[in-house]
Amino acid sequence: MKTKTLTGFHVLKSVLSLILVFVMNTWSFSQTKTYVNNQNSQIYGVCLICSVQNPQNAIGSNENDYSLMQIPLGAIARIEQTLIFPATTKLNKVIIGIGTGQASLSVQLLGGVAIETFNGNVSNNDYKIVNSELLKIGISNPNKGTIEFIATKPYDRVRVTLNSGLLNLNSGLSIYYAYHIPDGCTFPAFDPLHYYPFNGNTNDIISGANIISTTNPPSFNTMICHQGINASGTSANSLKANLSPSLKDAYTIAFWAKTEQGEPNLPPPSLTVDAFAVRFRIRNDSLVLGITPPNFGLEPAMEERSSVNTSAEFHHYVLRSENNKTTLYKNGSIVRNNNGFPILIDLEPFQLILNLIDGSVVVSLDRAQIDEFIVYNKTLTDEEIQALYNSYDRPMISSSGLYSYDKILKNIPTNDAFTISPNPTTGQITLDGNILLLGSDISIRNTAGMEVYRSKLTSKTFDLPATLSGGVYILTLQTKDKKVYTRKIILTR
Template sequence: MEQTLIFPSVKTYSKVVIGIGGNQAGLSVQLLGGVSVQTYNGNIANNDFKPISNEILKVGAADPSRGTIEFTPAKPYDRVLLRVGTGININGGLRVYYAYQLDRVYASSENHLALCPGCTVQNPQNAVGSNEIDFSKLIQPLSEIDGVPVSQSLQFPTIKTATKLVIGVSSDGKPIDQVIDKEVNIGTTNPNNSNGETISGGLKIDPQNPYKGTIEFMTSLPYNGVIFIMKRSRYYTNELKIHYAYQENVYQPVTVPSAKVMKTVSAEKVLTLFPNPTTGQITLEGNIDFTDAHIFINNTFGKEVFRSKFRSKTIDLPAALPGGVYMLTVQTKDKETYTHKIILTR
C-alpha cells in the first residue's frame, strides 16, 4: 500500500516530519519493519529510499502509540512516497495524521573581532552557508581577565521570530560539552542592537564523537544573527569550531489525495491566551471551534511534554514543568492547528 504526500513547492535540505500512529501500546522499528519513505521531484524518484530505523523514527514521550518520521532530503523534492509493506505488525494499519516541511535558512554573512594578542578567528567564512563540514575556528589564548575577547557573529538574510536555531559545533582539545558550558557565551542579535536572547542548554552531543555536537534553541525574540564570544582565562587556551548555523521555519502542511489531512487555517481565525508570561495557569481565547479539540505542548527542543483533550479554556500546566519557553498547539476536530508560544515563570 502506498500514499503520496504532496507539498506546495520544491525544497532542498528541508526536513520532512510525518505524524504517524497505530493501535499498539508503543511504536517501534520492529513494529514498523515494512514501512519506508522515498522523495520525488514531480514524478522523478530521487532514489533516496529509507526504511524505518531508529535514526528517523521518533516515538512520542507522552503517547508511545504516536510518533513522527523525520529526515532531511539532500535532493530537491516536492513529494514523499510513504509505502507500507507486508512486514508491518500494527493491528489496524498505520495512521497518518499530518506532514510538514521544516526549511533550513543558513547564515549568509559574518563579522568577527580578534584584537587581543594571539586572538584568532581562522577561516571565518567557513561558518557561513550550507557546507556543514568546513568550519571557522575561534581561539582565545591565555590572557589577563581584562583582555579583549575574540568573537564571531553570523547573520541571516532576514529577521525571524519563534524559529528553531540550530548550530553545528566541535572542538579539537576537549569534549564539546565542556567547551559550551565553560568557554563560550552564545546569544542572538538583531540590527536594532536591542537585547537578544542568551542561548543556554540545547546541546546534543554526537553519540559517535563526544568532541562534536549541535545546539538547538527555540527563539522567542526577533533576531537575524547569532554571536559567539570566547571567555578569557589566565590558565588555559579556549577554542571552538563553528561549522554552520541555520534557522528552521515551518511551512504549509501537505495535501494528501483521497485522505483527510490538516487544513490550511484561514487568516480570520485566531487563537490567543493569557496571562503570558504565566506562573502555571493559562486561559485560551479565540474564534476557533474548541469542541473535541486536542491540546499539545512541546518544549524548545520539540519534545512533547503535555497532551490532553480539550475540557476547559482554562488549563493548569503540569507542576513538573520547569520555567522556560514552550509551544502550545490546539488541533481542532477538523484537523486545523493553531500554535502559540508560552513563557512559563517559576
C-alpha cells in the first residue's frame, strides 16, 4: 500500500509539473506580444458613405472587438488604417487579425487589401497585396484569419489599405488586432541575394534559385531555425546552388552548421563548402580554409591555417570575399589561430582557377547539419556580420561591449536607392536613384495584378498613360543587370 501511495504521489507530482510548465510556457509566450497602441485612418475619393467604424477597436490586446472599413459596391475610393506600435522595433513577425461578413476568407476576396510598413512617416517601400503567403485562414471560423509577415526593416507602424472596385467586400474588412512577436529566425537583415531557410525543402525564398540535391534526398530535422538539413550515418549528401558567376568579385556566405562526433576507424565527419574556387571545411577538431582545385574530388590544393574547432553544437560561419581575398568568421568574429593571425586566404596567385569555376556553390555534408544558408552579392562589414549573428537571439555583445542592434541597422546605408516623385501624382513621375535606370524595363500593374502598361525607360521623367484612372498601382523596374525594384504609385485624377 505504501509503495502504491508513493507511486501515485510521483505520478501526481509529474502531472502537476507538466501542467505548470505548460502554463508557464503559455504565459511566457503571451508576454512576447506587443500590440499596437495607436492608430489613424483616412478615406480617399468621393464617397460620402465610405467609413471606418470604431477604429480604436483595432488597438490593444482585446482580440474580439474590431474596427470596420467599408466601401460600398460601385464606389471609387480607398481607405487606409495605420496601426502604430509603441516604439520602433527591429526585425520580427507581424500578425494582424482580420475578418469579413462573407462566408469565408480567400485570397481572391482580399485582392483589394494591401499592407505596408513605415518607420515614422517614411515608407519602407514594402507595399504588397495580400496573397496566399500572407493570409492564414481560420480552421474553425473561415471568415476570420490573420495576415502574417516578417518585417525586414526597422518599423513602428503598419498600414492596411482597402481598395475599391475589385471584388465583393461589400460587408467590409474587420481588423481585430495587430501585434508583433520576436522571431529569432526572421528574414535576414542587409538584403540578401539568396536565402535558403531549409524549412522542409531546399527552396530559395527570394529568387527561386533552388538548391539541387545531387546525391541522396535531403533529410530535415529541427535545428537553429525551425528545420535544417541533416546528413547522419550513411546519408551523406551533396547540395548544389547555381548562382551568378559575377558573385566571385564580392560576396558573403553565411550559415549555421555543426558536425557529429567522430568514431574510431572512420574518416572524421565534415561539412565542406566550395564557392568560386574557395573551399571551407568544418571538422569536429578543425576549420580549414583553402583553394579548390579544378578537380572537385581532390583535397584542397592549398590550405591556409587551421584553427581548433568545437562542432558538437551549432556555430555561425561567414565567408566574406572581395578582391580575391577571403576571410572566415565564426559566431560574429574573425577566426584566429594560435598565433593570433586571422584566417584569410589570398587567391590572387590562383586567378586561373577562379576563371575555371562557374557560378555554383556546392555544400557537402558527411555526418553534419546545416541551417539558414544565406548568400549576399556584397561584402558585409565586421559590424554587419556581428549583427547578423546576434539577430538569432544571441547575447547582444561585441568585442567592445554591449551595443544596440537597432542602432547598427539605422546607421548602415542602403547600397541601392530608387525613388519615385511626386507620389501621389497626377500623371507625370520622375524616377531617380543610384541604380542603372536608362534602358530598364518598366511594368505597371493594378492592385488586381493585371499589367496595364509596359515600356522601355528612355527618360527619367515620363507620363503615365491617360487611360489609367485614379487609384493605386504597382510599378516594377528591371534594370539591364537584371535587378528588380518595386514601388507603389498613387495616381490622383
